[in-house]
Amino acid sequence: MSAPTEVFALTEEERELLPSDDDVAFYAEHGWYLSKKLFTDEETALLRSASEEFYAGRRDRTLPKHPARLAYWTPEKGDVQRHNDYIHYESDAIAKILRKPLLGAVAARLAQVDQIRVFQSTLIRKPPRPEEPSNVVPWHFDRDYWATSTSERMLTAFIPFHDCDTQMGTITMVDGSHRWQELSRDAVTARHFVQLGRDAESVLDRTAEANGAKVVKVPVEIPEGHMSFHHCRTYHGSGANRSAEPRRAISLHLQDGANAYREFPLADGSLAAYNHDELVRRTPDGTPDYSDPEFCPVVWDGPVPSAA
Template sequence: MADQFFELADDDRALLPDDSDIAFYIEHGWWLSPKLLTDDEVDTLREASERFYAGNRDRHLPRRPKRLSYWVPEMGDIQRHNDYIHYEDDTIGAILRKPLIGAVAARLAEADAIRIFQATLIYKPPRQEEESNVVPWHFDRDYWATSTSDAMLTAFVPLHDCNVEMGTIAMIDGSHRWKELDRGAITARHFAEIRREADAALHATAEYNGAAVKKVPVEIPKGHMSFHHCRVYHGSGSNRSSQPRRAISLHMQDSANEYREWNLADGSTAEYNHDVLVRRTADGRPDYADPEFCPTIWRERRDGP
């Protein structure tokens, strides 16, 4: 199948990160975008999320991966995570595939094309005492040991104005440039499993690098989104407001990313949820370019028509 190219209107091209924005991302590991989604698009996402929580599905996953994050009402009023929202809900998936989002990610990752890697619908109830609302410090690359790329990145997409009181995302500035204490110790555990040790691990890694721990909460106006590098430490606090915090975590991969076998510290082989869902490559590996689960959302024509 021939490569699919995408085009942007001039107004959208004006929203792409310029050289100074890219330099900021390279130095700090994150970047706050201008308004990439219209108010109508954000409202549509929010309305679709409510239908999803009420039981609407345009399709279901063909099988359930072992480490799938998937809130159901029986779990109660905790923080909700629902993976593969871009696959199960057509309305949400269509907006997340907006070429402008992919074009921004391509500029920041210095990639020629961008695919969705995963998309998770998130809901933080307005319960300050709820332990699950606090997301401990972690970086996404730790969970993506089966991916070859170090250029992967995430867009955090709130479905409203998102401030510190609501428990917005916070970055550890510049931490994507740190060396890890022991990369062989990767366990690929979900951040909920490392809650009590995450802060100590963060500070130990900072000390190892002779770096300060600079925490930067990113307040995000409606329609804007924050992008962060796959190696930058990030987390979020409790929701102290009177309203739920609604968001989508949109993980993206550059076109060079592919599956690799990776052995974990305990001797087991790392697995990602895709590995039981996506098609196989010619040599039998999970295909992280499977358009059903990992659609391409940006590829720019560079050599003329």
């Protein structure tokens, strides 16, 4: 691993916000964690305003190309659930907040690694339309879509811009599911989770049964400024937004410093692909470089921080 190019440090007040030893043990057992207040009210207000500017057309830069599987809402798609990948690349204001070292330190402590990089970030807006089919996110786990990654320590921070409860369709975890043995990854890897629909429930039930486990669903109610983290193999999903306001959030996918590209053959003989593969620079051996700082910036680098 290369030497850090910037200093990553925490104040004593920030160290108080790190997961305790018990929190780290909880994450290892259950596959998810609700953080303390990591963002200030001013930071969440900025996320809200910057997201509205983005929807209105503001870009600090644009992607050099749009890969085929890119999630990218545009106004002509209407009042559906919005997903916009690479928000950390296209919005400097949002990127600055997402790269807060405290967030990276929390992820590093949970994953027990010494470097955390952004893998992907998706701006999400779930409209207050409970009848809208796109509002429901079927059960899935993120590792299924990252078959080209070598790491098993990747994790995701779900960051709402406001208090987020079950009425708004908050994220729901399937407790302990990150420890289950998979039935098969290939069929799911070839599809995006929105294509799974009702199949997702049966996949979840069959996987739990094969592991001799029960499906325990835990809705995570998240106060403003807090966020949830979940392991890359934790099943999760979310329901409709039944409130009077849109649910605004970012799904921030994080990778450890050891993560790298690998070839992953599918059953039909083709290779699994991720959007990065068309965007990031190449390593000396010609493979996609998942440490490309343009798309995968470092948010923590140094020893695993300890709680105060």
